[in-house]
Amino acid sequence: MGSLFGKKKNKSQEITSQDRAILELKVQRDNLTRSRKKIELVIDKETEIAKQCLRAKKRKQALLALRRKKWQEQTLEKVEKMLTNVEEMTQSIEFKQMEKKVFDSLKSGKDVLQQLNKMMSVEEVEQLMEENEEAMAYQNEIQELLAGQLTQEDEEDVLKELDEIIEMAQDEKEIKMPKVPTKDPKKKQISEEEEEEEEATTSSEEEIEKEKEKKKTKVKHKKVAEMI
Incomplete structure (x- = not known):
């Protein structure tokens, strides 16, 4: 025991x-x-x-x-x-x-x-080192491509374009928004009538000017005929 x-x-x-x-x-x-x-x-x-x-x-x-x-x-x-x-x-x-x-x-x-x-044989170590070098070279190449794809000037242009798009979007948003009435409806109606009267006056003046031009043209034609 x-x-x-x-x-x-x-x-x-x-x-x-x-x-x-x-x-x-x-x-x-x-x-x-x-x-x-x-x-x-x-x-x-x-x-x-x-x-x-x-x-x-x-x-x-x-x-x-x-x-x-x-x-x-x-x-x-x-x-x-x-x-x-x-x-x-x-x-x-x-x-x-x-x-x-x-x-x-x-x-x-x-x-x-x-x-x-x-x-771990020498061949395996050499193969591993070669694979590591290839992987590092590939990674460096990708980084160089990504880094060299856009210059500083290109980056500035991209940022500028982005700001413009943002401003356009804000402008469109403001246009689509309904405006709140700030004037009295009666005053608005009076102003619209005044605008119509001004438009009528302007159109009548234009017609008078056209008539004057027609008369001048007829006088010129008459003088030319007399000379012939």
């Missing part, structure tokens, strides 16, 4: 041999660091013993303490060399692990790039 409900371990969380090696190196590094501190304490202690022996005029004991100190110093040098080697090895492995991760990432990226390149 526990295996059914247990969580599966992620591959990224699995401990590899490289991880174990790094862990072991770090453990040894910590052990060497502790050993170095102990040796340093022993060296300090032997130095103090040698001083005390000299103050007590115990030369042999002082020399013995200094020999033990010298041996501890040599041991300390060996420990420090081992510690340096362990740290360098740890750093080298960690750096190689980082290089491996970068390499794997580059390899995965390369594989993805190859797959994407297979999805």
